[in-house]
Amino acid sequence: MDGTFNENDISRVVEADRAHVWHHLIQHKPFETNDPRIIVEGKGMRVWDQKGKEHLDAVSGGVWTVNVGYGRESICKAVYEQMMKLCYFAQSAGSVPGSIFAERLISKMPGMSRVYYMNSGSEANEKAFKMVRQIAHKKYGGKKTKILYRDRDYHGSTLATMSAGGQNERNAQYGPFAPDFVRVPHCMEYRKHELDGAPEENFGEWAADQIEEVILREGPDTVGALCLEPVTAGGGVIEAPEGYWPRVQEICKKYDILLHIDEVVCGVGRTGTWFGYQHYGIEPDFVTMAKGVASGYAAIACLVTTEEIFDMFKDNADDPMNYFRDISTFGGCTAGPTAAIENLKIIEDENLLQNCTVMGERLMSNLQGLMEKHAVIGDVRGKGLFQGAELVADRSTREPVDEKLAQAVVADCMAQGVIIGVTNRSIPGRNNTLCFSPALIATADDIDQITDAVDGALGRVFS
Numbered sequence: 449m450d451g452t453f454n455e456n457d458i459s460r461v462v463e464a465d466r467a468h469v470w471h472h473l474i475q476h477k478p479f480e481t482n483d484p485r486i487i488v489e490g491k492g493m494r495v496w497d498q499k500g501k502e503h504l505d506a507v508s509g510g511v512w513t514v515n516v517g518y519g520r521e522s523i524c525k526a527v528y529e530q531m532m533k534l535c536y537f538a539q540s541a542g543s544v545p546g547s548i549f550a551e552r553l554i555s556k557m558p559g560m561s562r563v564y565y566m567n568s569g570s571e572a573n574e575k576a577f578k579m580v581r582q583i584a585h586k587k588y589g590g591k592k593t594k595i596l597y598r599d600r601d602y603h604g605s606t607l608a609t610m611s612a613g614g615q616n617e618r619n620a621q622y623g624p625f626a627p628d629f630v631r632v633p634h635c636m637e638y639r640k641h642e643l644d645g646a647p648e649e650n651f652g653e654w655a656a657d658q659i660e661e662v663i664l665r666e667g668p669d670t671v672g673a674l675c676l677e678p679v680t681a682g683g684g685v686i687e688a689p690e691g692y693w694p695r696v697q698e699i700c701k702k703y704d705i706l707l708h709i710d711e712v713v714c715g716v717g718r719t720g721t722w723f724g725y726q727h728y729g730i731e732p733d734f735v736t737m738a739k740g741v742a743s744g745y746a747a748i749a750c751l752v753t754t755e756e757i758f759d760m761f762k763d764n765a766d767d768p769m770n771y772f773r774d775i776s777t778f779g780g781c782t783a784g785p786t787a788a789i790e791n792l793k794i795i796e797d798e799n800l801l802q803n804c805t806v807m808g809e810r811l812m813s814n815l816q817g818l819m820e821k822h823a824v825i826g827d828v829r830g831k832g833l834f835q836g837a838e839l840v841a842d843r844s845t846r847e848p849v850d851e852k853l854a855q856a857v858v859a860d861c862m863a864q865g866v867i868i869g870v871t872n873r874s875i876p877g878r879n880n881t882l883c884f885s886p887a888l889i890a891t892a893d894d895i896d897q898i899t900d901a902v903d904g905a906l907g908r909v910f911s
């Protein structure tokens with residue numbers, strides 16, 4: 449296509465997209481005959497596509513990101529003003545919004561004290577892995593380089609984060625991966641029958657004990673860190689069972705293993721607390737966050753550590769190698785922390801943590817109601833406005849439905865103007881969990897509209 453075109457000429461936009469844009473997470477063959485979807489506008493909980501069709505967005509921008517909803521003038525104005533004043537300077541220097549946001553963020557995270565900026569969740573996790581490796585060299589004579597990660601968890605799309613990736617289908621064809629990343633079993637109660645030796649009672653403690661088994665097998669003096677999602681997201685929306693987290697904390701302390709909590713999805717309100725880990729009384733050494741930090745208004749991710757970790761990187765100023773020798777160019781963009789400050793303020797001013805909890809209860813209760821009506825729902829689970837409904841062909845054996853049927857439910861909801869999600873190219877044969885993560889501003893009517901759409905879709909797909 450030649451020449452320039454006006455963004456209002458939507459058919460040209462679609463043509464340009466078809467001709468030149470490589471979308472994420474999607475097979476493009478269908479676009480040879482069908483138009484790709486272009487999302488043109490968003491306001492509150494709703495988005496409009498190129499045909500002007502309105503959708504209720506029950507997944508906050510597709511991947512649980514736009515926590516405060518679309519069209520927030522206060523964020524846009526603050527970003528505009530900051531960018532006119534100073535758009536960028538490398539983070540080897542400080543910035544006004546960077547300092548302010550760091551202080552506000554830390555005030556929500558007792559026990560933590562330092563914020564390192566970058567621009568994606570994958571990158572935040574990689575920075576933590578690098579710190580673990582550097583600590584291994586500085587403090588443990590090059591041992592303790594191993595990083596444990598959990599089956600079904602996801603930590604990013606880069607090769608190192610995929611090395612810590614517990615989703616085999618997502619990882620397939622991208623190996624070989626980096627050494628010294630070691631998998632521990634998942635802690636999913638609903639599928640505990642698939643784990644050898646899992647008990648009926650006290651499954652949470654047992655699942656944590658499996659981590660200890662891996663540590664003992666590998667050698668505790670070789671293991672530097674354990675990286676976990678507080679509630680596993682793309683691996684099936686999995687909350688750890690009772691008894692799990694206290695044992696995890698105990699095991700980390702016992703073997704001098706750093707605890708890295710990946711809050712890329714749960715962070716900044718998604719589960720009804722500022723951070724997912726705060727439900728469980730644990731004390732992490734590293735917390736990474738991205739998506740909800742600025743609700744997608746600007747790219748920002750943070751790695752937050754304790755002062756104890758920070759001190760390890762400045763304890764000998766005479767040694768020119770003795771600091772964290774790392775940079776993220778766009779970690780110096782001021783739009784990120786500026787948007788993040790306003791995002792935090794909106795959550796506080798509008799009491800959105802509270803709304804998340806209340807609306808989360810409504811969503812859960814509606815989904816449980818659907819479970820009584822539709823035998824295909826085998827399990828509903830989650831925390832706050834972060835929930836999943838696992839679809840099974842047979843409740844007694846828990847055999848998953850064919851993923852095409854789960855996708856058909858999503859497509860039916862889309863046709864009704866409600867965007868929901870489904871686990872996607874994650875666990876082989878287990879891409880069968882519908883995902884819900886509406887913005888924290890959701891009202892009771894929004895929640896009911898979402899579950900009514902699912903009700904209708906299940907009725908049609910499984911009639």
Ligand SMILES: Cc1ncc(COP(=O)(O)O)c(C=O)c1O
Nearest residue numbers: 568569570602603604681712738
């Ligand atoms: C738990 C978790 N960690 C890390 C990431 C990676 O974040 P990003 O896509 O910003 O690199 C994701 C993305 O979905 C995620 O769900």
